[in-house]
Amino acid sequence: xxxxxxxxxxxxxxxxxxxxxxxxxxxxxEEVVLPYEKxxxxxxxxxxxxxxGVSPTVDELSLRPEYAGGEENAIRMRAALAEAAELxxxxxxxxxxxxxxxxxxxxxxxxxMEDLSSDTASAKLLAGTLKSGKILALVCHGPAALLAxxxxxxxxxxxxxxxxxxxNAEEAxxxxxxxxxxxxxxxxxxELAADYVEGASYQPHTVTDRNLYTGQNPASAAPLxxxxxxxxx
Numbered sequence: 001x002x003x004x005x006x007x008x009x010x011x012x013x014x015x016x017x018x019x020x021x022x023x024x025x026x027x028x029x030e031e032v033v034l035p036y037e038k039x040x041x042x043x044x045x046x047x048x049x050x051x052x053g054v055s056p057t058v059d060e061l062s063l064r065p066e067y068a069g070g071e072e073n074a075i076r077m078r079a080a081l082a083e084a085a086e087l088x089x090x091x092x093x094x095x096x097x098x099x100x101x102x103x104x105x106x107x108x109x110x111x112x113m114e115d116l117s118s119d120t121a122s123a124k125l126l127a128g129t130l131k132s133g134k135i136l137a138l139v140c141h142g143p144a145a146l147l148a149x150x151x152x153x154x155x156x157x158x159x160x161x162x163x164x165x166x167x168n169a170e171e172a173x174x175x176x177x178x179x180x181x182x183x184x185x186x187x188x189x190x191e192l193a194a195d196y197v198e199g200a201s202y203q204p205h206t207v208t209d210r211n212l213y214t215g216q217n218p219a220s221a222a223p224l225x226x227x228x229x230x231x232x233x
Contacts, residue, residue, distance in 0.1 A: 004045045005228075006101040007032065007086075008093065008122060008145070010111025011054035018181040026057035028109035029068065030218045031139050033077045035105060035225035036084055042229050044102070048090035051119050055088055059109045062218075093121040103228055104129045107221065108140030108166065113184065116145035123148035127157045130211065137228050139215035140166045144184055150191050162195040162209035163188065164216040170201045 009032065014022040039046060050056050058081060061067055068074035081087065098104075104125070106112070116122050122145050129136040138145065143165035149156040168185045171177045188194040198216070199205025204223045205216040213231070215224035 009056040011050040012111040012114035013057040015110035025110035029062040031107035031221040034222040038225040053092035103135035106138040106142035108142040112144040137213040163214040
């Protein structure tokens with residue numbers, strides 16, 4: 001039987017700030033490339049889904065040497081993305097058949113703050129994955145997608161879960177706190193009543209609660225993928 005992991009990626013190419021300006025954005029390269037490589041090396045096929053089946057946009061900032069771990073690594077990640085054909089031709093999230101996948105993985109970048117945080121198809125997939133018992137992993141700003149699962153009564157299947165995601169402290173260190181319409185940690189705690197667990201800023205940190213696996217920041221993407229693979233073994 002084919003082993004397969006689904007990547008659900010933002011289709012946004014910008015993040016709208018509180019003053020209405022659009023900051024170019026998308027997905028963060030490291031959070032896609034490193035898990036993708038680990039899953040492929042472990043023998044898993046990969047598929048991708050985005051809102052509307054739109055080809056995802058990489059945040060070019062994430063491919064700058066100062067953010068990518070040097071010039072050589074930036075070049076390597078750009079080449080890896082160019083070769084990852086599955087990611088370039090995603091399906092619409094509505095077309096996902098969850099029974100085909102062993103796990104679902106949501107990378108971050110500011111893109112999910114723009115679209116997945118309110119995407120109803122993604123919300124349905126998230127709830128279905130949680131209910132199925134299959135592994136659901138989200139990293140950095142990827143957990144913004146969980147906000148879309150909150151219904152009109154304020155209820156969510158993720159209510160009270162122990163989790164992590166990009167922290168307020170990290171947003172402040174990145175210099176965007178004052179520009180943001182909202183901060184991820186705040187909304188996870190307020191709207192999901194999440195038991196948010198904060199690690200050291202920009203250091204690897206993962207949290208597991210039942211079949212929900214979360215990572216705090218870009219440095220947590222590869223460790224989170226390792227946790228997923230351990231659970232699938």
